Amino acid sequence: MRPRNHDRLVLCLSHSCLPEYMAETPEEKATTRNDPTNELYRIRHSCAHVLATAILRLWPEAQFAAGPPVENGFYYDLELDHRITPEDFPRIEEEMKKEIKANHLFERMVVSRDEAIRLAEEGRLASLAARSVPSKFKLDIIHGIPADEEISLYRNGDFTDLCAGPHVVRTGNIGAFKLTALASAYYKGNERNPQLQRVYGTAFKTRRDLDAYFAMLEEAKKRDHRKLGHELELFTFDPDDVGPGLPLWLPRGTAVIEELEKLAKETEFAAGYQRVRTPHVAKESMCLRSGHLPYYKESMFPPMQLTETQDDPDGAEHRYYLKAMNCPHHHKLYAAVPRSYRDLPLRLAEYGTCYRYEQSGELFGLMRVRSMQMNDAHIYCTPEQFEQEFTAVNEMYVKYFKIFGIEKYLMRFSTHDPNRLGEKFVGEPELWLQTEDMVRRVLQRSGIDYIEVPNEAAFYGPKIDVQVWSAIGREFTIATNQVDFAVPQRFGLVYKDRENVEKTPLCIHRAPLGTHERFIGFLIEHYAGNFPLWLNPEQVRILPITTEDAVVDYAKSIHQELRRHGVRTELDLSADKVNGKILRAEQMKVHTMFVVGRRDLEADSISVRVHGKGNLGARPREAAVTDVLTSIRERLP
RNA sequence: GCCGGUGUAGCUCAGUGGUAGAGCACUCGAUUCGUAAUCGAGCGGUCACGAGUUCGAAUCUCGUCACCGGCUCCA
Structure with missing residues (x-):
């Protein structure tokens, strides 16, 4: 399966600044997906074959389409009357383990086009043995292979598949794997084609890497904007x-x-x-x-x-x-x-x-x-x-x-396709070339990372999409x-x-x-919901330690001072103890906490606590307030 | 829109054919406390919605809606 355009882009990036729990940088992911010499690519690609082998042991009639490695693992698309459910995973994984334990060689065979077609017609591709029905998707794929391209098959044990490869040497080289999800997908991604069942899995060199990957997923879940948006009341x-x-x-x-x-x-x-x-x-x-x-x-x-009138019978007006x-x-x-x-x-x-x-x-x-x-x-x-x-x-x-501290971004420059002028793109060939040239010159002169993608322009002109990556590696346009x-x-x-x-x-x-x-x-x-001070929904929360009048009045005067300066400030007058108040403020990821008690009142100070940094100790009141105002004004990170 | 999964209190979840539960949140009372949870009481649900099966449905069946994972599409 050919990588989609935006899968290819990422290759040209220089990367920076990723959290250490991230198993792979976006570039490594891209490599894993696209670079056949990459070991993880081969492990995952091979594991897809092992998956197909296992499914065929359980359901010999399964018809397979494409089974490539993808960003975080691999999948295989198949047609099968039996609906595979997560309950089937243990059985399938059991069969996969047997295949890995058998440590079969992945043998590569180059065949002629006629030979490949003959095998597909005998149902011999993506199967364990000859079958009464042809390997229809494989047959279709063979017809799509350009005439000058070599056709290769890979065999592991009884399983033979049409495949460009490459693979690991033996099934035993697949270190650790797990089936992860089920989905459906259109054959060749086309809405008009039949829907296939897609089984997703992932594989790594070692058990340790696999565990680290699942730990990363857990971490990613915590940063999910839908979850945080709810928790932080956004x-x-x-x-x-x-x-x-x-x-x-x-x-x-x-x-x-x-x-x-x-x-x-x-x-x-x-x-x-x-x-x-x-x-x-x-x-x-x-x-x-x-x-x-x-x-x-x-x-x-x-x-x-709205209404219709006699002059306007179809109501368009x-x-x-x-x-x-x-x-x-x-x-x-x-x-x-x-x-x-x-x-x-x-x-x-x-x-x-x-x-x-x-x-x-x-x-x-x-x-x-x-x-x-x-x-x-x-x-x-x-x-x-x-x-x-x-x-x-x-x-x-x-x-x-x-x-915003976005250190990595990519501009994707989408141009027209001259063959589709007047159809997908307005028919102004000269203006297209002219404007595309202008955009290209600007991009080149500015030294910004960009990639050119033909046939993706808007109908009225060339465009640039900007791709960025969130801290958990999710790609955003x-x-x-x-x-x-x-x-x-x-x-x-x-x-x-x-x-x-x-x-x-x-x-x-x-x-x-x-x-x-x-x-x-x-x-x-x-x-991860930890907004910098200038952007934080609640910039400062004031936490009086006691409810005695003098301390509360002191807290109120700070509260009012900050509000006068336009600082989003809240005053916590609940019956909680300080620890409880701190917990609640930390949970809401409030940027700065001003903790004030009798000692602060007497010294005209504020005990400053910053989310994620803990207690920073007492500061003179004026200095504490100025720090906040400066950070907001300068939009400091 | 398509395929699959899920839907019980504001939140996280337990409950698989026989009187709807827990913790947190919320309300009230007590507590006056120095850096990540003070104690007690109370309130809170038409079990997503609609139909069906049954003496009886959160539980079984069908349909609808929404959300989640994908596909397609995109700021």
């Missing part, structure tokens, strides 16, 4: 009454949102952006003009149908859609005022709320939702201004990533940055150039902070 869902995929932001999550917006507003203001506001809905006519209805209808909420993107509205703002080349570049920014009707199975915590707020802006510029504007956008990304030379034209957007000639501007769509939903989902996992 957001919630109410699928029954509000609807699936529609997050509700609790006060603590809203605090994070507002910090991000503040950052965006400051940054964009400094970069010459202007803020705008637009409604959440638009009429059908605009959705048609923008191309959303023809191209995006599947991911849009169905329309709101009264059909409204929730917006899936902000660009059409922004285009209208561009068009609202006559524009001269002197007005360009015009940069319109809005944290706009969009709605996309994602398929139910695609929803995933905050990462895939149906309502989202985008760090959106559209930059209208002349072709001469394009490179500078595009460079500035890239620099903004890098600035943000530095603030966090932001997108797109060139649009087509839609401004559809909206009739123009400016007068120096010679008083009307020209169509280029448009850059950019969202360095992506959507609040996905970005915060990423940040939760990135920080």
Whole structure:
């Protein structure tokens, strides 16, 4: 099975800064998946064959499709009337152990195409013996192998499979393995093909590595943004009454949102952006003009149908859609005022709320939702201004990533396929080449890691997706940055150039902070819920040790002072003992705890405790407060 | 949308055909305490929803919805 595009990308990265419990760096994972000379790759690939061997011992009629090594293990897809369930795992693993213990050689055999076809027709591939029905998927795969490519088979014991290899020398070289999951998958990943059962497993050189992997998974579970989001009271869902995929932001999550917006507003203001506001809905006519209805209808909420009139029998004049993107509205703002080349570049920014009707199975915590707020802006510029504007956008990304301590990112540059002009991509061959050249030049000049992926562009222009990795190694497409030379034209957007000639501007769509939903989902996992002070939902909690009036008044005066400075501060006046108060504050991952008792009152001091760092001891009150204010102002990590 | 799994109190979970349980959270009372849980009492569930089987259903069957793991798709 060929690796998907984004599986291949990771190879070119230089890596840094991964937690030590992570079994493999993303690069190693990529190697494990893609590099046949990698030992884990061979172990896992071999283990997939052993899995197939075991399944055939139990169900000789099973038909196998593809069984490659993947990021954290391997899988094999198969067709079988019996539904494999987790209860079957022990039996299958038992058979696998026998095969490993037998220590069969993996023998490689090169065969002619005719020979391979003959064996497949006899049901002799991915099987233990000849069968009455052909090995249909293998037969299909053989037909897909280019004529000049060698066809090889691998045999371990009774089991023979069509396979490019390579494998370990003997089945006994598979150190430790475990079956992990069941899923279904379409044959060749195509929705129109039959669904197969997929059995997932993983394998390592040693038992120790296997155990370490499962320990890592446990650690990853603790950082899962869905779990932390609930525990830290950041957001919630109410699928029954509000609807699936529609997050509700609790006060603590809203605090994070507002910090991000503040950052965006400051940054964009400094970069010459202007803020705008637009409604959440638009009429059908605009959705048609923008191309959303023809191209995006599947991911849009169905329309709101208002009244029908005699002039408008099908009601189109009264059909409204929730917006899936902000660009059409922004285009209208561009068009609202006559524009001269002197007005360009015009940069319109809005944290706009969009709605996309994602398929139910695609929803995933905050990462895939149906309502989202985008760090959106559209930059209208002349072709001469394009490179500078595009460079500035890239620099903004890098600035943000530095603030968040995102040390590893990759820009994925998606270009068009000339063979699909007028079909998947607008038919403007010259503009495609021109804009792609401009983007490529900017990327090369900026020295940012990027990879070029053909045939993945948006229909209106080339685009860049930004991939980042959370602390647990989960890969995120966090932001997108797109060139649009087509839609401004559809909206009739123009400016007068120096010679008083009307020209169509280029448009850059950019969202360095992506959507609040996905970005915060990423940040939760990135920080494991331990937000830095400036971003923390609760920056300071004040914990008086006793409830005697003088101490409480002292705590209150600190509380008020911090609040006056805009610091998100809470005062814990519960009946708990200090230890209880500390526990609760630590559990909520409150950044800083100010513990105050009689001693502090008398010394005008504050005992400072920082989440994850423990008790830092007493500080003069003024110094403790200043430290907090500085850290917030500087957005220190 | 498709395949599979799961659904019991706000949370984590026990309960497999016979009167719905525990811990934490929450409320009230007592406790006045120096760096990760003070004590006691109380409140809290139409067992996801709907139908069916049964004398009797959280428990068995079917359907619906949602969530989880994948597939497809994507900010």
